[in-house]
Amino acid sequence: MQPLHKLETPPLPREILLRIYREMVRLRTLDERMMTLQRQGRVGFYGACTGQEAATLASAIALEKSDWIFPALREGGAMLLRGFPLVPYLCQIFGNAGDETKGRQMPSHMASKSVHQVSWSSCIGTQLPQAVGAAMAAKIKGDRTVVAAYLGDGATSEGDFHVALNFAGVFKAPVVFICQNNHWAISVPSSKQTASESIAIKAQAYGFGGVKVDGNDAVAVHAAVKQAVDKARSGGGPTLVECETYRIGAHSSSDDPTRYRDEREVEQWRKRDPLDLLRGRLQSWGIWSAREEDELRAKVLEEVNAAIAEAEKKPEPPRESLFEDVYSVLPWSLREQREELLASPPAGKTSQ
């Protein structure tokens, strides 16, 4: 585990640094609250980003508003950074009528066209060729759009990963692959996922550059991703950025990591908490104080709690909404099935 490399002066404007930090604190708070709600049975499932906030947010902030994001499991929070409001975001997690995506998917599958962030598919790796296609389309249309394609270390084993990198290289697509190497894919360590010396090196085989950065150092993540985004935007083609980070928590609320990994490893990584690292930098540059920290924590907790209270009030989506959006026009078969459902007795809660 490398020490944080020293920086005498801020490499970025103060507002950007503070914005990254505030968003990181908000996401940490949100994840903690959601894990609690999940344990209380108020939320069905949750996959937290804890420990990976720098890799997620300092990368997303390097994009322009019109750029697109194809996320993996842990990048939902990037939507908030891009201006998506908290209440409908939470409604997705509750799966209720306040969710723009109509309660159709499990938590962690939030998406909104308004911020150009598409829905994650649980099916690992499928987003990657799609991201390349979107980037190819931007290039064909002559747009400046860059596409960010996120993935985990586990996803690098899927065929879709290799297909995507090959297409990106062949077509010089304006796409940036951002791999969150958090060392684990559920119980499988990244050392068993690949025999390559790194994930970044895989880009070479597809004819473009890969860089590996300290994924817990927000400043380093931002610099690497910004450079890759600028390169893509100016016609230089794709880059694979590997952010070396760590999944501090369980894979998801359904997982128990004590069964397969050594708690001492987790402790080591806790010492490199991305929030602590960035706060340390901000303080060393004299742009953040203990008082500001306290104020921020209190404000964020209040904001999150108020949003939870509001989101949780929303009702279930209506039964008939089941049949919407399968097609643009409801075919006869679904019209009949809708009638059949409405004529049957309600099923109520799961019987088990």
Place this chain on the structure above:
Amino acid sequence: MPSWNIIQAVNDALRVEMRRDPRVVVLGEDVGKFGGVFRATLGLIEEFGADRVIDTPLAEAGIVGAAIGMAMYGLRPVPEIQFSDFIYPAFDQIVNELAKLRYRSGGQYSAPVVIRTPAGGGIKGGHYHSQSPEALFIHTPGLQVIYPSNPYDAKGLLLSAIRSDDPVIFMEPKRVYRAAKGDVPEGDYTIPIGEARVVREGRGMTVIAWGAMLHEAEQAVGQLPELDAELIDLRTLWPLDIEAVVGSVSKTGRCAIVQEAPRTCGFAAEIAALVQERCFPRLEAPIARITGWDTPFPYALENDYLPLAPRILHKLRELKDYEA
């Protein structure tokens, strides 16, 4: 006799067969040290070692493709696909390769691979953790498809599946993985592939179900004794126990099929066609299908999606009252 749930029964079947037959290997994501995300392979790596219980990289096409190669070379692989919703990255390997190996080699090679995969909804898993894709595999010549509903059948059928010389898609009903408990004999026993089980005899109508929905159908028919329903648990979907089905419908004259997968081109449609071809003169009412809707599997409204007992009962009353 121990009382076990389906996960324990599957786990025990794997252990029994791995002890008996050194050719049997297990492979998949998280199946080793972790013992599988549902714990179905718990303890196997400790007993049989990492050569026979293989944690693979995250790649379903790799898992199934490698299993085919292993089988051709003489092993008996039992790959696990973590959720049947994630079987599609391996679809080509299964449909074009696994299913057809015997045929396209003129019978020289076979691929005795058993793909175990938790299937079906009811765990608030949304579209990617709930699908029941059995029809896709039944539609593929060369595959056997098994979908037990209880621990006893799960163990006996898994043992038969591993000993079968042809590939099997072995679907495990995760909604009742832990809830369906029952006595399971220790040691070796098998249930023949292709034999349905009459859960409850009756003369009023035949109700056919499998997997998790068997329990919903059982609840529904139990609620209304006047239905006098005969309930059949198919257990093996393909090859279908055609005699059990035809025999029962010939007796009752009415038939309902419960299936949690979407309706159109689901297995219930095939069963309805077979019954209609064979029992036409005896039928007193149109064959009823009680199914999931032709929509993706939803998160929020999953109990409205699934054909649970209240909806089954509603339809069975209609079937009972039907007069031509």
